[in-house]
Amino acid sequence: MGKAPMDTLQLSCIQIAIALLLLTQTGSTIDDTSTHPDDPITNCIATERTALLAFRAGLSDPANLLSSWKGDDCCRWKGIYCSNGTGHVVRLDLRGPDCGSGVWSTQALAGNISSAMLGLQQLWYLDLRCNRFDNIQIPEFMGSLHSLRYLDLSMAQFTGRIPPQLGNLSNLQYLNLETYPYDSGTYSTDVTWLSRLTSLEHLDMTFVNLSTIVHWLPVVNMLQTLKVLRLPFCQLRSSPDSLQLSNLTSLEILDLSSNNFSKRSRPNWFWDLTSLKYLDISFNGFFGPFPDEIGNMTSIVELQLSDNNLVGMIPSNMKNLCNLERLVSSRNNMNGSVTELFHRLPSCSQNKIHELFLQDNNLTGSLPDTLIEALSNLNWLILADNRLTGHVPVWLGELTKLTMLDLGYNNLDGVMHEGHLSRLDMLEELTLSGNSIAITVSPTWVPSFRLRIIQLRSCQLGPNFPTWLRWQTQALTLDVSNTSINDMVPDWFWIAASSVMFLNIRNNQITGVLPSTMEFMSGEVMDFSSNQLGGPIPKLPINITRLDLSRNNLVGPLPLDFGAPWLAILLLYKNMISGAIPSSLCKLQALRLLDLSTNNLNGSITDCLINESSTNMTSLGIGSLSLRNNNLSGEFPSLLQNCPGLIFLDLGDNQFSGTLPAWIGEKLLYLSFLRLRSNMFYGHIPVEIEKLVNLQYLDLAYNNISGSIPRSIVNCEGMTKTRDYTYDLGYAFTPGGSFGQILYSGNFTVLTKGQERLYTGEIIYMVNLDLSCNSLTGEIPAEISTLVELKNLNLSWNNFNGKIPENIGTLMQVESLDLSRNDLSGEIPSSLSALTSLSRLNLSYNSLSGEIPSGNQLQTLGDPASIYIGNPGLCGPPLSRKCSSQPEPIPGDNHEDARDDDLVSFFLAMGSGYVMGLWVVFVALLFKRKWRASWYSLYDRAYVQVAVTWASLGGKLG
Numbered sequence: 001m002g003k004a005p006m007d008t009l010q011l012s013c014i015q016i017a018i019a020l021l022l023l024t025q026t027g028s029t030i031d032d033t034s035t036h037p038d039d040p041i042t043n044c045i046a047t048e049r050t051a052l053l054a055f056r057a058g059l060s061d062p063a064n065l066l067s068s069w070k071g072d073d074c075c076r077w078k079g080i081y082c083s084n085g086t087g088h089v090v091r092l093d094l095r096g097p098d099c100g101s102g103v104w105s106t107q108a109l110a111g112n113i114s115s116a117m118l119g120l121q122q123l124w125y126l127d128l129r130c131n132r133f134d135n136i137q138i139p140e141f142m143g144s145l146h147s148l149r150y151l152d153l154s155m156a157q158f159t160g161r162i163p164p165q166l167g168n169l170s171n172l173q174y175l176n177l178e179t180y181p182y183d184s185g186t187y188s189t190d191v192t193w194l195s196r197l198t199s200l201e202h203l204d205m206t207f208v209n210l211s212t213i214v215h216w217l218p219v220v221n222m223l224q225t226l227k228v229l230r231l232p233f234c235q236l237r238s239s240p241d242s243l244q245l246s247n248l249t250s251l252e253i254l255d256l257s258s259n260n261f262s263k264r265s266r267p268n269w270f271w272d273l274t275s276l277k278y279l280d281i282s283f284n285g286f287f288g289p290f291p292d293e294i295g296n297m298t299s300i301v302e303l304q305l306s307d308n309n310l311v312g313m314i315p316s317n318m319k320n321l322c323n324l325e326r327l328v329s330s331r332n333n334m335n336g337s338v339t340e341l342f343h344r345l346p347s348c349s350q351n352k353i354h355e356l357f358l359q360d361n362n363l364t365g366s367l368p369d370t371l372i373e374a375l376s377n378l379n380w381l382i383l384a385d386n387r388l389t390g391h392v393p394v395w396l397g398e399l400t401k402l403t404m405l406d407l408g409y410n411n412l413d414g415v416m417h418e419g420h421l422s423r424l425d426m427l428e429e430l431t432l433s434g435n436s437i438a439i440t441v442s443p444t445w446v447p448s449f450r451l452r453i454i455q456l457r458s459c460q461l462g463p464n465f466p467t468w469l470r471w472q473t474q475a476l477t478l479d480v481s482n483t484s485i486n487d488m489v490p491d492w493f494w495i496a497a498s499s500v501m502f503l504n505i506r507n508n509q510i511t512g513v514l515p516s517t518m519e520f521m522s523g524e525v526m527d528f529s530s531n532q533l534g535g536p537i538p539k540l541p542i543n544i545t546r547l548d549l550s551r552n553n554l555v556g557p558l559p560l561d562f563g564a565p566w567l568a569i570l571l572l573y574k575n576m577i578s579g580a581i582p583s584s585l586c587k588l589q590a591l592r593l594l595d596l597s598t599n600n601l602n603g604s605i606t607d608c609l610i611n612e613s614s615t616n617m618t619s620l621g622i623g624s625l626s627l628r629n630n631n632l633s634g635e636f637p638s639l640l641q642n643c644p645g646l647i648f649l650d651l652g653d654n655q656f657s658g659t660l661p662a663w664i665g666e667k668l669l670y671l672s673f674l675r676l677r678s679n680m681f682y683g684h685i686p687v688e689i690e691k692l693v694n695l696q697y698l699d700l701a702y703n704n705i706s707g708s709i710p711r712s713i714v715n716c717e718g719m720t721k722t723r724d725y726t727y728d729l730g731y732a733f734t735p736g737g738s739f740g741q742i743l744y745s746g747n748f749t750v751l752t753k754g755q756e757r758l759y760t761g762e763i764i765y766m767v768n769l770d771l772s773c774n775s776l777t778g779e780i781p782a783e784i785s786t787l788v789e790l791k792n793l794n795l796s797w798n799n800f801n802g803k804i805p806e807n808i809g810t811l812m813q814v815e816s817l818d819l820s821r822n823d824l825s826g827e828i829p830s831s832l833s834a835l836t837s838l839s840r841l842n843l844s845y846n847s848l849s850g851e852i853p854s855g856n857q858l859q860t861l862g863d864p865a866s867i868y869i870g871n872p873g874l875c876g877p878p879l880s881r882k883c884s885s886q887p888e889p890i891p892g893d894n895h896e897d898a899r900d901d902d903l904v905s906f907f908l909a910m911g912s913g914y915v916m917g918l919w920v921v922f923v924a925l926l927f928k929r930k931w932r933a934s935w936y937s938l939y940d941r942a943y944v945q946v947a948v949t950w951a952s953l954g955g956k957l958g
Contacts, residue, residue, distance in 0.1 A: 044074035044082055048089045051119025052080070058114040063097070063107030081125070088122035096130030099155075108132045115141045125150040129176070132157050138177075138186070143168040154178035154204065162186050162208065167193025173225075178206040181233065185209055195222040204230040211235035211260075217269065221247050232257040232280070239284075241267040249275055257304070258283040265310055266291040273297075280304035282328070290314050290334075295321065302326040306357070309333055314344050322348035326355040330382070334361035338368075338388060345374035353377065359384040359406065366390030371398055384408040384431065392416050392437060397423050408455060409434035417441060424449050433457035433479060443467045455479045462486055462508070470496050479504040481527065488512045489533075498522060506530050506548070514538050514549075519563050528552065529571065537577075540564040550574055550595070558582050566590050573597040573626065581605055581632075586618045597628035597650065604634030608642065624648035628675070636660060636681070641667045650675040652699065659683030660705075665691035672718055673697040673763070677770070681705060685771075690715040697763075699770040701794065708778035709771065719767055719787040770794040772818065779803070780819075785810045796842065797821040804848075809834035818842040820870075825849070828874075833858050841867050849873025851883045 052074055056066055068078040074089065075082035081091035096108035110132040117123075124147045134157040142151070143165025151169065154176040162177060169175075175197065179186045187209035194203070200223050210216060210231070217240055220229065224247045236259040251273055262285035270279065271293035277300060287309040294303070295317025302325060310332040318324075324346050334341075341363060345353060351374055363386040370393075375381070378399050384406045391414030392407065399405075403426050412435040421427075421441070427449040432439075438460035444467075451472050462484035470492050472478070478500045486509040494515040497503055504527040513535030514528075521541045527548040536556035540547065546569040554572070557579030568590050578600040585594075586608035605627075608618045619642045628650045635658035640646060646668050657680040664671070665688030672694045684707035685700070696718030714720065769787065772794045779802035780795060787793075790811050800822040809831025811817075817835070820842040827850035828843065834855075841861045848871040852858065861867060864878040875883040 043072055043087070044080075044089060045087055047119055049074040051116045052077070052089070054116030054119075055114045058112040058116075059109050060111040061109055065094075065097070065107065065109065083122065086122070089120050090122055091125035092120070092123060093125070093127045094131070095127050095152075096132070096156075099130035110134070112136060113139050115139065117141070118144055120145070122147055124148055124171070127152045128156050129154040130156065135159055137161060138163055138166075140165045142166065145169070146171065148172055149199075150174040152176040154206075155180050158186055160186060162188045164190065164193035167196040170196060171199055172197050173199050174202040175200060176202070176204040177208055178204050178230075179208055181207055187211075189213065191216055191219050195219050197223065199225060201225050202228040204228070205234060206230055206255075207233045209235055211237065214238050217243070223247070224250070226251055228253040230255040232259070235260060237261070239263060240269050242272065243269050246272060248273060251275060252299075253278040255280040256284065257281060261285055262287075264288040265308070266293065271297070275299055277301045277323075282306040282308070284308060286310065292317060294318055297321065298323065300324055302328075304328040305332065306330040307332070312336065313341060316344050318344055319346050321346045322350070323352060325352045326357075327353065328355075328357040329361070330357050331360040334358065334363060336363070337365040338363045338383070338386070339365055339372075342368060342372040342374060345372075347372075347374045351375075351377045354401075355380040357382045359386070361386055363388060367393050367396075369393055369395075371395040375399065378402055380404040382406045383410070386410055388412055390414070392420060394419050396420055400425065402427055404429040406431040407435065408432060411435070412437055414438070415440050418445055421447060421449075427451060429453035431455040432459050435459060439466070441466075441468055446471055450474045453477045456483060457504070458482045460484055465490055465493065465510075469493065472496060473499060475500050477502040480508075481505060482507040484508070485510055491515075494518075494521070501525065501543075503527070514554075537572075540567065542566075545569070545590075547571070558585070560584050562588060564588065569593045571595045572599070575599055577601060579603075581627075583608065586620070589618075589621065591620065591622050593624045594622060595624075595626040596630070597626045599630055601627070601630040601632055603632065605632065605637040605639055608639050618642065619644070621645055626650040627654065629653040631655060633657070636664075643667075644669070646671055647694075648673040651679065652677040654679055656681060660686050662686045662688045665689050668692065670694055675699040676703065677701040679703055683707075685710055687712055689713065693717045695719065696789070697766060697768045699768060700774065701770045701772040703774055705771070705774040705776060707776065709776065709781055709784070711781045711783045713781075714783045714786045716787070719769065719789050722789065766791060767813070768792040771798065773797040775799060777801070780805055780824075782807065784808075788812065790814050792816045794818040795822070800824060802826075804829055804832075804843075806831065808832060811835065813837055816840040820844040820846070822846050827851070828853055843868055843871065845870030847871065847873070851876040852879065 049072065052069065056069055059066070066078065068076070074080055075087070079092060079094045080089055081093070082088060083090050094109060108131045113133065113136070118141055123145055126145070126148060127150070129152045136158065137160035138153060138158050140163040143163060146169065148169050149171050151172060151174065155178060157180065166175070177186065185207065189212050191210065191213055194200075203223070203226065214237070216236065216238070220226070221243055226248060227250050229251060230253070232255050236256070239256070239261045246269075252275060254270060254273065254276055255278070256270070257280045265286040265288040270276070270281070271291055274297055276297055279297070279300060279302070282304050283306070285308065289312045290310050292315045295315050298320055300321055301323050306328050307330070310329070313334065313336045314329070327345075341358070353374060354377060356375075356378060357380070359382050363383065366389055376399070379401055381399070381402065382404065385408070388407070388410040390412065392412055396402075396405065397420045400423055402424055405424075405427065406429065408431045412432075415438045418441050425448045428451060430451055431453065433455045434457060436458070439456065443464070447468055452474055454469075454472060454475050455477065457479050458481075460483065461480060463486040465485055465487040466480070469478075469480075473496050475497070476499070478497060479502070481504045485505075489510050489512040494517065498521045501522055501524045503523050503525070506527045507530040510531040510533060512533060514533060514537065516538050519539040519541055522543065523541045524543050525546045526544060529548045530551040533549070533552040534555060537549070537554060537559050539559060539561055540563050542563060543566065544564045545566050547564075547567065548569070548571040550571045551574045554575040554577055556577065558577060558581065560582055561584055565587070567588050570588070570591065570593070573595045574597070576599065577596070580603035581596070581601060583606045586606065608620065622643050623645050624647060625643070626648070629652070632651075632654040634656060636656060640649070641663055644667060647670050649668075649671060650673070652675045656676070660681060660683065664686060669691065671692050674695065674697065677699045678701070680703065681700070682704040685705060687710045689695070689710060690712035693715060695716040767789045769790055770792065773796070776795070776798040778800065780800050782805045784793075785805050785807040788810055791813055793811065793814055794816070796818045797820070800819075801824065803826035804819065804824055806829045808829055812835065814835055815837050817838060817840070821844070824846040825848065828848055830853045833853045838861065841858070844867060848868075850873065852868065852874055854877065868874050868879060875881045
C-alpha cells in the first residue's frame with residue numbers, strides 16, 4: 001500500500017514524457033541542428049539571404065514585424081533558424097501575432113509568397129499560420145521544397161484549390177491546412193496526392209471543403225505512420241462500415257466532427273481502431289443505439305459523441321475503459337436512470353475519469369444517495385438540461401477535486417447547505433439555475449472556494465441578501481435572478497461584483513440605489529430589471545455593452561454623460577425618469593436598441609448636431625427605438641433622418657404634432673415597424689411610404705390624419721409577402737436570457753380583436769395596419785386586398801365612403817377586421833365569408849344594406865348585434881330581421897290589392913282598439929257610482945256645448 005502513491009507518480013511522469021515526445025518528435029531535430037537568432041553563429045549563406053529578401057519583398061508588413069531583416073547575418077533575423085553545422089536556413093517560423101485568439105490580427109503579414117523561397121532547399125520547418133494571405137492560393141511551388149518535414153499553413157486566409165503538388169513532399173511528417181470558417185475557404189476535389197506522403201504523422205484539414213470526395217478513406221488508409229487525423233467541418237458525406245485491411249494501427253487521435261454522415265452509429269470503420277486515445281464524432285447525424293464496440297476501445301482517453309441522435313444508455317462494457325478520462329455525450333437521446341449510467345462508467349483500480357459532459361439528454365431519476373466510485377476523481381460534472389428529480393446528495397461535497405458543477409435546468413429540489421459546499425475548495429463554477437433548490441447557509445459562513453461562474457437563477461436564496469456572495473470577488477459571471485431576494489442591496493455587494501462581467505439580479509424585490517462608483521465596475525452585460533431600485537442613473541461602466549434597468553423606480557433625468565462608448569442595448573422602460581432626452585445620447589454611437597417607454601420624459605427630441613455651429617447631424621446606428629407613453633412633444637423627430645438602420649420605431653402615446661415628413665420613405669428604408677398612435681399628427685399619409693418595402697406594421701390610430709389611403713401602399717412587401725423575420729438589431733430580440741445575454745423580447749402593444757395586447761418576442765410575426773380614429777376620407781382602395789399577410793386591419797372611426805372592396809376575401813391571414821363607424825354603403829361582399837382565420841369582425845354603424853353573406857364562421861362571430869348594429873338595411877342570419885323571399889312588386893292589380901289589404905288591416909286594428917277602449921270605460925262606470933255621477937255631469941255639459949256650437953255653425957252656414 002505504501003508504494004501506491006509512488007507508482008502513481010511514476011506512471012504520470014511516464015505519461016507526460018510520452019505526450020511530450022509525441023508533440024515534439026517532429027521538431028526534435030530542429031533543436032539539435034538549428035540555432036536561435038541570439039546564439040553566436042557564422043553568417044548565413046548569401047544565396048539564401050537573397051532568397052529571404054525577395055520573399056520579404058512580396059509581403060505586406062503593416063506592423064513592421066520583419067524590421068530585423070537587415071544586415072548580412074540572416075541567421076539573426078526574427079523567425080530564421082540556421083543549421084549549426086552547415087549554416088543553411090532550416091527553419092522559418094513566421095506565425096502571425098495573436099495566433100489562436102480566433103480573430104485575425106491587423107498586424108499579421110499579408111501579400112504574396114514569392115517563388116524565391118525555392119532558394120531555401122534545406123528548409124524543413126515552415127510555419128506561416130495566422131497570417132493574412134487573402135485571395136491567393138497555396139503556391140504550387142511549395143511542393144518543390146523537398147526537405148520539408150513540418151508545414152503549417154493553417155488559418156492564413158488562403159483560398160481556392162489545394163495544390164496536389166504538396167504530395168511531392170515525401171519527407172513531410174506534419175501538415176496543417178486548417179482554414180477558417182468565415183473566409184472564402186480552401187477545397188480539394190481529389191486527395192489521392194495524400195497517399196504519397198508516406199512519412200506523414202499529423203494531418204489537419206479542418207474546414208477544408210471535401211464535399212465532392214466520396215472515397216477519401218482508402219487514401220487515408222495508405223498512411224501507415226499516421227498518428228493524428230483531423231477532418232472536422234469538411235462536409236464529408238461517407239463513412240464506410242469497415243476497412244478490409246486497416247493500416248491505421250498507429251492512429252491515436254481521430255476528429256471527424258461536424259460532417260454530413262447521417263447514418264446509423266454502427267457499423268462504422270472507426271470502432272475497430274483500438275489504438276485510439278481520442279475520438280470525436282460529434283455533430284454528424286449518427287443515429288441508433290450506443291454501439292457496444294465502444295467497450296473494446298481500451299486505449300481511449302477522450303470520447304466525444306455529442307449532438308447526434310444516439311439512443312438509450314451507454315453500453316455496460318464501458319466499464320472496461322480504464323484509461324477513460326473524458327466522456328462528452330451532450331445533446332443526444334441518452335435516456336434511463338442517471339444512477340444506472342454512473343454504474344456503467346469505468347470503475348478500475350485507479351479511477352481516471354475527470355470530466356463528464358452529459359447535458360441536454362433525457363436522463364431521469366434522482367442522483368444516487370451514496371458516492372459511486374467511478375466519480376471520485378471528477379473535476380467537471382455537467383448534467384444540465386436533463387429530467388433529474390429529487391434532492392442534491394451530500395456526497396457531492398466529497399468531490400474535493402471538483403472545479404465545475406453544472407446541474408442547471410432539471411427538476412431538482414430540496415435544500416443545499418454547508419455540508420454540500422464547505423469542502424469544495426477547488427470549485428470555480430457552480431450552476432444550479434432552473435431548479436427549485438434552496439441554498440441555506442449560515443449568514444456568517446465563509447466559503448473556501450472562489451467562484452468565477454455563479455449561476456443560481458430561480459433557486460431560493462432570499463428573503464435576505466446572501467452574505468456568502470461577499471467573498472466571491474473573483475466572479476466573472478453572477479446570476480441570482482428570480483431568487484426571492486426581498487432586501488436592500490448592501491454596499492459590499494457592489495464591491496464584490498465590481499469584477500463581474502455578466503451580472504444578473506433581475507426579477508427580485510431588491511431595493512436601494514445604484515452605486516455612484518458604477519462607472520468603475522467591469523460589467524459588460526448587466527440586468528437589474530424588475531426590482532425596486534430607486535435613485536438616479538449614475539455614469540455607466542466604460543466596457544458595458546448591454547444594460548437593462550427596466551421595471552424599477554428610477555427617478556431624475558437621464559445622465560448628461562453616459563460614459564459607455566460601446567453600449568449597444570439600453571432598456572429603461574417602466575421607470576419614473578423625467579426631464580428631456582439629453583444630447584449625450586448622441587454620443588452612444590454603438591447603440592442598437594433603446595427603450596425609454598413608460599417614463600415621464602418631456603420636451604422635444606434633440607437633433608444630435610455634430611457641433612453647435614453645424615447643421616449636420618451625427619449618424620446613429622440604432623435599429624430599435626421605443627419612446628412610447630411619455631410626454632414628449634414637438635414635430636416628428638428630424639434626428640431619425642440620421643438613423644438609416646432603423647427597423648422598429650414606437651413614438652405612440654405622446655404629444656407629437658405636425659405632419660408626417662416625406663423623408664420617412666427616403667431615409668428609413670429598412671423600417672418594418674412604425675407605431676405613432678395616440679399623438680396629434682395631422683395632414684395626409686405621405687405617398688413616399690411606398691418606399692418602405694419592408695413595412696409590415698403601421699399604426700397611425702388616434703391622430704388627426706386626413707386625406708385618403710395611398711394606393712401605393714401595395715408596395716409594402718412586408719404586408720404582401722411571407723418574411724423570414726431575421727432582424728439584425730445587435731442582440732435586440734433574444735428568446736431567453738442565457739450566458740451573456742439580455743432577456744428582452746420586445747415591448748409593443750397592439751389593439752387587435754377589440755382589446756389591447758402586449759406583444760413580446762412574437763411581435764416580429766405581427767402584420768398590422770391600424771388607421772382607426774382619424775379623419776380619413778374617400779373609398780377604401782381596392783388595392784388593400786393585396787396585403788395578403790395582414791393579421792389585423794382596423795379602419796374604424798373615419799369618414800370612409802363607398803363600398804367595401806369586393807376582393808377583401810383575399811386577406812386569408814386576417815384575424816381581426818374592423819371597419820366600423822364610417823359611411824360605407826352597399827352590400828357586404830360575399831368574399832368576406834372566405835376569411836377562415838377571422839375571429840373578430842366589426843362592421844357596425846355604417847350604411848350597409850342587403851343580405852349578410854352566409855358560409856364558414858360569419859354567422860358565429862360573437863354577438864351579431866355588436867357586429868352589424870347601426871346598419872338598418874342589413875338582413876338575414878344571424879340577424880333576426882328576415883330578408884323578403886318574394887320578388888320586388890311591380891305596378892298593377894297586385895300592387896293595389898296589397899295596398900287594399902294594408903288598409904283593411906289598418907281599420908281592423910283601429911276598430912278593435914276603439915271597442916276595447918269603450919269596454920274599459922263601461923266596466924268602470926258599472927262598478928263606480930261616483931264615476932257614473934261624474935260621467936253624467938260631464939256628459940251633460942259636453943252635450944250642451946256641442947249643441948250650442950252646432951246651432952251657431954248652422955246659423956252661419958245658413
